[in-house]
Amino acid sequence: MFRSEGEFVGWLQQRLARPSRNVPVGIGDDAAVVRASASHDLILTADFSIESVHFSRRIHPARSVGHRALARSLSDIAAMGGKPRFALVSLALSNRLSRGWVEEFYAGLASLADRYGVAVIGGDTSVAAGAAADVTVLGEVCRGGALLRSGARPGDLIFVSGRLGLAELGFQLLKSRPLAGSQRLNRKNRAEAIRSHLYPEPQCALGQFLSRNRLASAAMDLSDGLALDLSRLARASAVGARIVEEQIPGPEMVPAEVARRLALSGGEDYQLLFTVPPAKAKRLPRAFRGVALQPIGLMTTTNKLTLVGLDGGEIPLEPAGYDHFKRK
Amino acid sequence: MFRSEGEFVGWLQQRLARPSRNVPVGIGDDAAVVRASASHDLILTADFSIESVHFSRRIHPARSVGHRALARSLSDIAAMGGKPRFALVSLALSNRLSRGWVEEFYAGLASLADRYGVAVIGGDTSVAAGAAADVTVLGEVCRGGALLRSGARPGDLIFVSGRLGLAELGFQLLKSRPLAGSQRLNRKNRAEAIRSHLYPEPQCALGQFLSRNRLASAAMDLSDGLALDLSRLARASAVGARIVEEQIPGPEMVPAEVARRLALSGGEDYQLLFTVPPAKAKRLPRAFRGVALQPIGLMTTTNKLTLVGLDGGEIPLEPAGYDHFKRK
Numbered sequence: 300m301f302r303s304e305g306e307f308v309g310w311l312q313q314r315l316a317r318p319s320r321n322v323p324v325g326i327g328d329d330a331a332v333v334r335a336s337a338s339h340d341l342i343l344t345a346d347f348s349i350e351s352v353h354f355s356r357r358i359h360p361a362r363s364v365g366h367r368a369l370a371r372s373l374s375d376i377a378a379m380g381g382k383p384r385f386a387l388v389s390l391a392l393s394n395r396l397s398r399g400w401v402e403e404f405y406a407g408l409a410s411l412a413d414r415y416g417v418a419v420i421g422g423d424t425s426v427a428a429g430a431a432a433d434v435t436v437l438g439e440v441c442r443g444g445a446l447l448r449s450g451a452r453p454g455d456l457i458f459v460s461g462r463l464g465l466a467e468l469g470f471q472l473l474k475s476r477p478l479a480g481s482q483r484l485n486r487k488n489r490a491e492a493i494r495s496h497l498y499p500e501p502q503c504a505l506g507q508f509l510s511r512n513r514l515a516s517a518a519m520d521l522s523d524g525l526a527l528d529l530s531r532l533a534r535a536s537a538v539g540a541r542i543v544e545e546q547i548p549g550p551e552m553v554p555a556e557v558a559r560r561l562a563l564s565g566g567e568d569y570q571l572l573f574t575v576p577p578a579k580a581k582r583l584p585r586a587f588r589g590v591a592l593q594p595i596g597l598m599t600t601t602n603k604l605t606l607v608g609l610d611g612g613e614i615p616l617e618p619a620g621y622d623h624f625k626r627k
Numbered sequence: 628m629f630r631s632e633g634e635f636v637g638w639l640q641q642r643l644a645r646p647s648r649n650v651p652v653g654i655g656d657d658a659a660v661v662r663a664s665a666s667h668d669l670i671l672t673a674d675f676s677i678e679s680v681h682f683s684r685r686i687h688p689a690r691s692v693g694h695r696a697l698a699r700s701l702s703d704i705a706a707m708g709g710k711p712r713f714a715l716v717s718l719a720l721s722n723r724l725s726r727g728w729v730e731e732f733y734a735g736l737a738s739l740a741d742r743y744g745v746a747v748i749g750g751d752t753s754v755a756a757g758a759a760a761d762v763t764v765l766g767e768v769c770r771g772g773a774l775l776r777s778g779a780r781p782g783d784l785i786f787v788s789g790r791l792g793l794a795e796l797g798f799q800l801l802k803s804r805p806l807a808g809s810q811r812l813n814r815k816n817r818a819e820a821i822r823s824h825l826y827p828e829p830q831c832a833l834g835q836f837l838s839r840n841r842l843a844s845a846a847m848d849l850s851d852g853l854a855l856d857l858s859r860l861a862r863a864s865a866v867g868a869r870i871v872e873e874q875i876p877g878p879e880m881v882p883a884e885v886a887r888r889l890a891l892s893g894g895e896d897y898q899l900l901f902t903v904p905p906a907k908a909k910r911l912p913r914a915f916r917g918v919a920l921q922p923i924g925l926m927t928t929t930n931k932l933t934l935v936g937l938d939g940g941e942i943p944l945e946p947a948g949y950d951h952f953k954r955k
Contacts (some may be wrong), residue, residue: 315747319722331748387673419643422660433761
């Protein structure tokens with residue numbers, strides 16, 4: 300079997316369609332892009348939500364499972380700068396699920412879809428041993444306007460939106476595995492972290508803003524942790540990156556050491572990671588619709604990732620994070 | 628839980644998006660149709676292929692699993708009269724699968740995709756307890772040209788393409804459960820039946836021909852057996868149907884009684900069922916690219932389905948066939 304998701308995706312890229320005139324972006328970015336008309340491109344993405352892999356019925360209410368199943372795909376469309384339009388929801392149900400569970404799943408999914416103007420137009424249904432959903436979203440973007448992982452150049456500023464690691468903190472709290480320091484969280488902070496995990500908000504408006512104003516040279520969504528996702532963006536762009544620990548916006552409610560670990564390796568924040576050429580940086584606002592846009596470092600000419608610590612020393616940034624193919 | 632797939636889909640139709648200006652066809656037909664431009668509509672469909680539900684590794688070679696996973700979705704596009712363009716393949720792998728199995732899965736899928744001019748542009752990967760694929764296909768059709776289940780009118784002729792029940796016969800042979808009479812099959816007939824099951828051919832060219840020439844008033848693909856699928860087309864069109872047993876093209880290699888049962892309730896033929904207004908019937912060829920187009924009956928004003936037997940007597944046609952939600 301393939302040793303990692305990266306190896307599998309690399310094999311698929313070789314095996315299946317390469318980018319072509321009709322398919323400017325194929326396998327390997329957040330989503331695929333295809334030519335639709337003289338004015339628009341279509342963006343397509345599909346994301347699994349599988350019981351015991353992406354969610355646990357012990358931890359995740361059905362409403363959250365439905366919300367997150369769609370949020371994953373919306374976040375991929377956001378990362379490409381697209382406007383999501385239509386969704387197909389394929390749902391396999393196990394006999395252990397109640398009709399109430401299914402209704403809550405769709406309530407969570409439909410509520411998010413409504414807020415983002417997405418019509419759920421189809422999909423498939425089946426039975427299976429465990430519950431599994433696969434959500435496909437079709438979005439659109441101005442022709443040539445899709446934000447890719449591969450466009451970053453040395454000297455570009457690296458930005459992240461929002462606060463990283465909050466979702467992972469919430470997940471740890473839900474699993475009743477308190478992190479060092481998190482015992483001291485008050486009720487409001489606990490609720491904020493848990494909400495970040497159960498009901499993440501895809502950054503579609505920000506992605507469209509970056510694309511429309513041609514501000515970002517590259518972008519992707521943060522689903523598997525900053526360290527791993529930044530390594531993917533750097534590799535796709537064939538450049539390196541240097542980020543500054545002090546600048547990384549981790550959760551403020553936990554000690555700095557815990558916050559750093561959460562921000563670097565915690566998954567499922569669904570914030571955006573993007574790069575901005577220096578000449579355009581001053582056109583970028585500090586926040587967009589209440590979400591902070593934080594510069595955290597620079598792309599470099601090397602093929603290395605480095606982290607500048609609080610003491611000013613540089614250490615290699617290990618691309619560690621979530622990989623479905625590796626044992627947990 | 629929902630008692631049948633039909634009840635679940637009915638609930639989804641109520642719960643989720645109704646047809647609108649941008650979504651002429653939503654949940655409930657073979658595929659969804661959305662407005663894309665002044666000249667074209669997009670057709671979207673997603674289909675699961677789940678181990679122990681849609682395939683068994685004991686019976687189906689990996690190459691067949693990949694072929695069938697894509698064929699299901701291509702057949703939905705064919706039923707709408709569309710031209711398939713792009714596919715997303717989401718594949719969850721169990722640890723029991725070898726890399727060789729995955730390579731053969733994609734070989735079967737890619738070979739079919741290449742023949743139909745479909746580019747595989749993305750999808751998702753994951754691990755799971757059992758192997759599961761969900762294949763989404765995006766196709767296109769002239770604006771307003773999609774063939775729906777709901778357009779049949781009383782008096783329209785009912786047609787089917789190809790030979791029905793062959794795939795089910797092949798499936799029975801693969802399961803080593805010989806039907807009465809099938810012991811007498813020679814090697815060539817056995818191979819033909821088994822091939823029909825393992826490597827079904829979606830009728831994309833026929834669907835496009837019917838759409839382009841505006842010959843069909845309604846169409847769908849035959850995936851769950853003629854009796855059940857005809858009942859769905861009749862209900863969607865709010866009409867009834869009378870079909871003639873002698874006209875139904877079942878497998879010739881088995882006794883008539885067995886052939887009738889296979890043709891009426893055998894699934895996964897992926898042939899087309901369509902209706903043609905009488906005034907247009909003479910424009911329909913007897914065969915299209917080597918596939919026979921056989922008239923089998925008429926749509927009626929009642930809401931009943933009847934079968935005219937070999938003795939000329941009429942009996943109610945039970946809408947029996949494959950339903951994932953019902954126990955086998």
